[in-house]
Structures are given as C-alpha cells and as structure tokens.
Amino acid sequence: MSELTVPSDSRISPDGRSVAVTVLGPWGADVVIAPADGPGIPLPTAPSDPAGRSRHTPRWLPDSRTVLLVTEPVQPGPPLLTAWDTRTGARRELAAVPGAVEELYVSDDGTEILVLAADDGAERDGMNLGLPVRLGPAPAPVSHHPDTGWRRLLHGPLRAAGDPDGSVLPAPVGLRDAGPAGLTVWNAAWRGGRTVVATASEDPLPAGYYHARLVRIDLADGRTVALHEPRGQLAAPALSPDGHRAAIAEGISIVAGRPLLVGLGDDATVKEIPGAEDVTWAQFHPHDADRLLTAGWSGTGSRVAEIRAGAVTVLHEEQAVLSGAGAQPALSLSADGLTAATVREAPGEPPRAVVAPTAGPDAWTWRPVTAPDPAAAHQDGGHRDLARVRTRQAAWAATDGTPVHGLLLDAPGTAPGARPLAVVLHGGPSWQWSAGYAPADVLGLAPALAAAGWLVLLPNPRGSSGYGLDHARAVVGACGDVDLDDILSGVAHLVAQGEALPGHSAVLGHSYGGFLAALAAARTDAFRAAVVVSAPTDWLSFAHTSVIGGGYEETYALGDARTPEGRTALLARSPLFADGGGTTPVLVLHGEHDRITPPGQAHELYRALARRATAPVELHVYPSEGHEFTGPAHLLDATARAERWLARYAAPEATPRHGRKETP
Secondary structure, rough: OOOOOEEEEEEEOOOEEEEEEEEEOOOEEEEEEEEOOOOEEOOOOOOOOOOOOOOEEEEEEEOOOEEEEOOOOOOOOEEEEEEEEEEEOOOEEEEOOOOHHHEEOOOOOOOEEEEEEEEOOOEEEEEHHOOOOOOOOOOOOOOOHHHHHOOEEEEEEEOOOOOOOOOOOOOOOOEEEEEEEEEEEEEEEEEOOOOEEEEEEEOOOHHHHHOOEEEEOOOOOOOEEEOOOOOOOEEEEEOOOOOOEEEEEEEEEOEEEEEEEOOOOOOOEEEEOOOOOOOOEEEOOOOOOEEEEEEEEEEOEEEEEEEHHHOEEEEEOOOOOOOOOOOOOOEEEEOOEEEEEEEEEEEEEEEOOOOOOOOOOOOOOOOOOEEEOOHHOOOOOOHHHHHOOEEEEEEEOOOOOOOOOEEEEEEEOOOOOOOOEEEEEEEOOOOOOOOEEEEEEHHHHHHHHHHHEEEEEEOOOOOOOOOHHHHHHHOOOOOOHHHHHHHHHHHHHHHOOOOOEEEEEEEEEEEEHHHHEEEEEEEEEOOOEEEEEOOOOOOHHHHHHHHHHHOOHHHHHOOOOHHHHHHHHHHHHHHHHHHOOOOOOOEEEEEEEOOOOOOOOHHHHHHHHHHHHOOOHHHHHHEEEOOOOHHHHHHHHHHHHHHHHHHHHOOOOOOOOOOOOOOO
C-alpha cells in the first residue's frame, strides 16, 4: 500500500471545466490538471518538477486558467507561492512564505490572497505527524518560549504582470503580516476584503486549539471581535457571499460536529441547526446566502446535505468516502454551484478524483476524472491480495444496550469456519473507521491481516464520529470505560456468532486506540496479544509533555493536572497503573520525534510491564518518525514485527497463553 499513488484533494475550476488534483505518491506530492469531462487521466508515477520538488494546495483564480499552489524546496527552506498557467505550462514564483502554509485563500474577485502560515518551530498536531515546523536545519539548542510558534495570516494583493508574451501569470506578491496580534489562528474563512472569520486562541501550541473561540478579524487593523465561545472545538468555517453570516461546525477534538449559523452584523446571534450531525465541510451557495451546502460523515459513509431556512435536506448519502485535503468529507464547487468535485473511494474502489452535477436528473452521480494507480488495479501479487478483501457492516449492542457499529474485513475462502480475530482501534477518539478502499490507520494493518486470513473488526465505539455528537461526547469523563466495553462486547458478539475463534483474539491500536489496546491488556485477559502504537499510557506525564497537554485531557475530562484530585484521576485512567489483567503479551511501537504522544509514554509502559514480568513485552522506537510512521523501511519493519507478534501469541498455532511467571 505504501507504493500507491493516490489523489488526496480535488479542486474544480470556477467555470467547472477543469479539476486541479493533488496527488500523493512515494516520491511526495504533485498537482495535475484533469478535464472535468474527460475519460480520466492516469496518475503520475514521478513528480513533474525537474528538481523533484513537491507541490500542493492548488487554488484557482477566477480566470479558470491560473492556479496558485505551494512549492516545497528540495533543501530545507521557506515554501514558495507559485502561479501556474495551466494552458501554457508557464510557472512563476510569487513569494517565499515565512512559514509552513496550512491554508491558502483567494478572494472572490482574484485580486487578493490570504495565507495561513505556521512559524518556523511551531508545533503541529497529529494530523501533521506531531512534528514541529522546520524551514531549515533544527537549531542547536532547540529553544522554547511561550511567545513563539504562532500561526498567523499573511495578506497581499494579486496584480497582473503585464508580460508582453501574453502570459496571465500575476506579478510577484508582497505578503504582509496581518496578525492578529496575540492570537494564533487555527482555521479561517475569507472571500476578500477586510473581514476574516477564524478560530483562534492565545496559546500557540496545539493545546490551544482545544480552547479556541470563533472571532471576526479586521485585516485592515488586526482588531478582533469574539463571536462564539464553544462548548467543544470548532472547524470548517464558511462565510456567506454578502459577508453578513458565517457558518462553523462545533464538535469535539477532531471536529465532525453540528453546524452553527453566526450573524456578523449588529445582531451577532448564534443558531445551532437541529437535525444536522457530523458536518466536516460547509460552503454557502455562490448566489444564495440562505443556502448552506454541507458534507460530513454518516456512519462509515459520507453525506451531502443542504441547510435552508433551518431545514436540513439530505442530497446524497452512500457507503463511500468523499474526502479532501484533511482526510474528512469535503467538496469543491464551481462558481455557479452547479458542479462539485471531490476524491471518492469505497471498498473495492481505489481513490479517484470525481465530479458530479449538483442538480438535475444526474445530480450527485460521480464521474471519475483520474484513473486508478496501475498498482491499485492489482497487477502484482500484493494488490491482488487486497482485491480479495471483503468489507461488511457490523453491528452489536454494548452491555448497557447501546448500539455499536463498525466494519468487518475478511477474505472469503482463505480459511473456512471461525477465524482468529484482530480488533484494530482508531485514534481520536473522535475519528472513525470509514468505508474506504484500504483503511490505513494503525500502520495499514487491517487489510493486510484480512488478506492473511484473520477476521478483522474495525469498531466505532462511543467517542467515534459518524453517529452524532452525543455519541462522540459519550466518552467525556468515561474514557476507557464505555468505549472499552463497546469493544469487548463486539468481540463477544463475534465469538457468539461463530465468526471469531474463541481464545484467539488480538487487539491493535494507534494513538487513542493504542491507549485502549494498552488498557485492555492491563485490565483484562480478553486478548492473546496486543500491539500499542504511538499511544498515551500515563495521562499525568502526558499533560505536561505533550503539545496537546492542557487541552486534550481537559476536553475529555480525564483530570486536571493542576489539582491533587485531578492528578489522581489522570493516574487512575492510565494503562500504566491499571490492573485486573496482565497476561497479555504487549508489543510497543513508537516514533522518536512524536510530540503528540512523546516517546516517554512508550518507555514508561515498557518499563512498567517489564518490571511486572507477567507477560512478554517489547519496545521498538523508530528514529526520525513522528506520530505516524512515513518512512517505507520503518513502516515495513513495524508491520512485520506486529505480524510476527500476532502469529506467535494469537494465531491458532500459537503457543498457549503465558503464565504470570514467564520472563519477558
């Protein structure tokens, strides 16, 4: 799977005739232009830039010919804002950006740009591997100060260059720091002019995102006005064409939430839209400020809906993933709103950039504009194995009767009857398993294990997105309780159904899922093996060492490290200090440079289990890796170790469970 080239984002031109597709491959990122009515162009197998530089974040200008994008230098240095004439192929560097570009905005009339950039040294969240921004070599020493690492807005005009050769490329841009002073900006909406709507906080660390509020920013003087103090977290802001209203999704942690409509005039009202859940993207109709189009999760699939006069109308829903650059459901609309673009994938269907009309008899009928990677067409043995993997919906009840859902992966014909069970847990917890081509969380092990003959359960326990905000918030104050019960109930259900082989279950998890895997091994003897990847294991030390510490554990009511009672609560929820089990062999895998769950979390767990000496335990720390592993050699080594661990301790031919006296 690490060899695949896949589209990750799809942006339709204002006239609806072309699509700028961001493509990710083993060599990096690139942008290709596909005709919206074409047969589906093949994906590149190498970067188009002769120097091998990566390109990403394409944004169309109103002429539907020029694309702005970000070019990353080969050697460490600031990224470049580049203009590309898609008809002639000409490119021009417009500006060196003094920070990592997290978002790029173009005004509706194409005369201004706005860049959201993270300063050199700024800490980043788990979606960015938990690695800090480095525009050059890491300084020695690496210094930390409370007033560093901001995310700021950079504003500049776009002017025609007046080239005699007829080029339409704009002239180089002078970017000015538009602030706002004393605040870091996490995401924003802007259509041009002075008004920006953004989520912002005083703390520049990713922990500050958990305390961000909605503000209006005046680009002319940097002044801010608070609009909304959320109960949880905010994402996916949108601004109406007339500038009178904004929309924002309010949820928890990795936000898939309920949309809010916010007045920007004298009556700055905030209205929650009932009946809309798990929204991850929103945009007002280009010509009707009363219509809000949304995209989001629906269980393990995706949903597109329209909100008008407070009423929610579902326009399209399917068991597939319609995603954008943030790996959550998102769309791109033409200037008239009549054509949408996205990246679509589903079980058995590799990711492809697609377009669809938004009205008429063929509304939301997706047409591919890129062809699958040839490797994804199963031309070699590994991808033929993937073609055998079947994805099914799964449902069961927790011990308190709460309905729980997820996915089952298996390969029919590889082994008759009940199979050994691998339970693979996603992070977040407000992430989820979705009906994609090859679920990639937890080292991408789920499809590989299914192809190898395991029955694989991908549960979406309480805390997951896709089932409404109440489901996602159900773990607040109950992390490791109700969600672990949901998981264990799923195991019992599959055993009772005769699908899972009794006594041969393993649990694997990444990040928060790794926390649950470690907790299951500490509290129960339900699993014959556990694999814990990049996981928090000691919530008290996490609160002081993670870059999201001080925000994350408060959001989920794990405890407050500033009080004696809170410190006791944090320790009580930590796998490090849990008991009740202890005979499960545990394999711990971690990245050396992870700042979300620092490697000390892995060392603490390993030392505690090694001292306990009741079951085998191993720890492997991978150099230069962050919250997720990206180096192909490291990824393959980690997956091979996990496979051997499961084969040794949980497969049917594995040795019996080890007693409490075994030397680790």
